[in-house]
Amino acid sequence: MKSWKYLLPALAFLVLAGFFYRGLFLDPRTVPSPLIGKPAPAFQLEELRRPSETFATADMLGKPAVLNVWATWCAGCRQEHPFLMQLARSGEVPLYGMNYRDERGAALDWLQRLGDPYEKVAYDPQGDGSLDWGVYGSPETFLLDPAGTVVYKHLGPLGPTVWEREFRPRIAAMQGSPQ
Amino acid sequence: MRQLLALLLAGLMAFGVGIGAAQADSILAMNPEDTFETPEQLQRYEKMINDLRCVVCQNQSVAESNVDLARDLRRITRDMILAGRTDAEIKQFMTDRYGDFVLYNPPLKPTTYLLWGAPVILLLLGAIVMVSVVGRRAGESGDDAEGMGENT
Numbered sequence: 001m002k003s004w005k006y007l008l009p010a011l012a013f014l015v016l017a018g019f020f021y022r023g024l025f026l027d028p029r030t031v032p033s034p035l036i037g038k039p040a041p042a043f044q045l046e047e048l049r050r051p052s053e054t055f056a057t058a059d060m061l062g063k064p065a066v067l068n069v070w071a072t073w074c075a076g077c078r079q080e081h082p083f084l085m086q087l088a089r090s091g092e093v094p095l096y097g098m099n100y101r102d103e104r105g106a107a108l109d110w111l112q113r114l115g116d117p118y119e120k121v122a123y124d125p126q127g128d129g130s131l132d133w134g135v136y137g138s139p140e141t142f143l144l145d146p147a148g149t150v151v152y153k154h155l156g157p158l159g160p161t162v163w164e165r166e167f168r169p170r171i172a173a174m175q176g177s178p179q
Numbered sequence: 180m181r182q183l184l185a186l187l188l189a190g191l192m193a194f195g196v197g198i199g200a201a202q203a204d205s206i207l208a209m210n211p212e213d214t215f216e217t218p219e220q221l222q223r224y225e226k227m228i229n230d231l232r233c234v235v236c237q238n239q240s241v242a243e244s245n246v247d248l249a250r251d252l253r254r255i256t257r258d259m260i261l262a263g264r265t266d267a268e269i270k271q272f273m274t275d276r277y278g279d280f281v282l283y284n285p286p287l288k289p290t291t292y293l294l295w296g297a298p299v300i301l302l303l304l305g306a307i308v309m310v311s312v313v314g315r316r317a318g319e320s321g322d323d324a325e326g327m328g329e330n331t
Contacts, residue, residue: 028237031234031277031278031280032278032280033278034274034275034276034277034278034279035276101247127247127248127251131248131251131255131276132276133276134276134277134278136234136235136248136277137234137235
């Protein structure tokens with residue numbers, strides 16, 4: 001009798017269980033961004049703090065840059081804010097912001113109370129600029145190389161762990177090979 | 180007392196009318212049917228927004244969801260249709276921003292071969308198992324028939 005055949009269902013179960021187990025540790029909210037490796041989408045928006053000025057994608061070129069999409073209604077943004085402040089103080093990389101579907105008054109108040117880590121902040125109340133960046137949940141943080149190519153995108157609050165693991169090595173690689 | 184009651188009633192009615200108006204308002208905002216020029220455009224619109232996944236609320240389509248992003252994507256879809264863009268162009272616009280994930284009908288390409296091929300593979304596997312089992316039974320049928328005969 002070919003007794004090994006009776007093991008087949010158990011084997012099939014184990015394979016399926018393996019997939020499910022792996023699935024437990026995947027974040028279904030993370031949608032792979034089609035922007036990675038592509039030029040950063042162009043936007044030209046009002047500067048949040050200086051409405052007479054504009055902030056455009058081109059302003060971020062020349063150095064590695066980080067663009068952080070945030071809003072005052074977003075809990076994760078509040079959570080990551082102290083880290084952004086720390087990052088700005090370290091001067092490791094210029095930090096830019098995009099204020100997403102928010103109100104100017106509330107956003108300015110937030111920056112005044114919690115500190116302002118951004119070199120420039122785009123004011124995007126209608127979500128027109130962020131739409132081109134495929135933003136669908138804030139906070140989202142993009143890493144750009146000096147030529148303005150999107151190198152990495154992080155979804156969710158930024159913190160030291162993610163920074164060490166995903167951002168710092170990529171920034172080091174850019175600085176290792178200047179353009 | 181009666182006056183108070185009447186006042187209360189009037190207030191309630193006004194409130195009701197207010198709610199009704201607000202609802203009518205949001206329904207108008209949700210269904211931009213009036214803005215299409217031909218029924219064919221409306222049909223394309225409905226099909227498109229039902230084929231697009233809302234990336235924020237992942238188990239709803241853009242048609243079903245009421246989050247800001249879905250509303251914007253509906254507006255963009257409508258505007259693009261009115262501007263005479265093709266369905267392929269609209270889908271391209273969406274995938275440029277959100278990737279294939281935004282499509283409920285993913286395109287056939289190397290990374291999705293397994294996805295599209297899985298039903299055929301499973302069907303073939305089933306067929307192989309079935310043929311082998313039936314074949315074996317057929318081969319044993321002589322013995323089986325005798326055994327059964329003895330039992331009954």
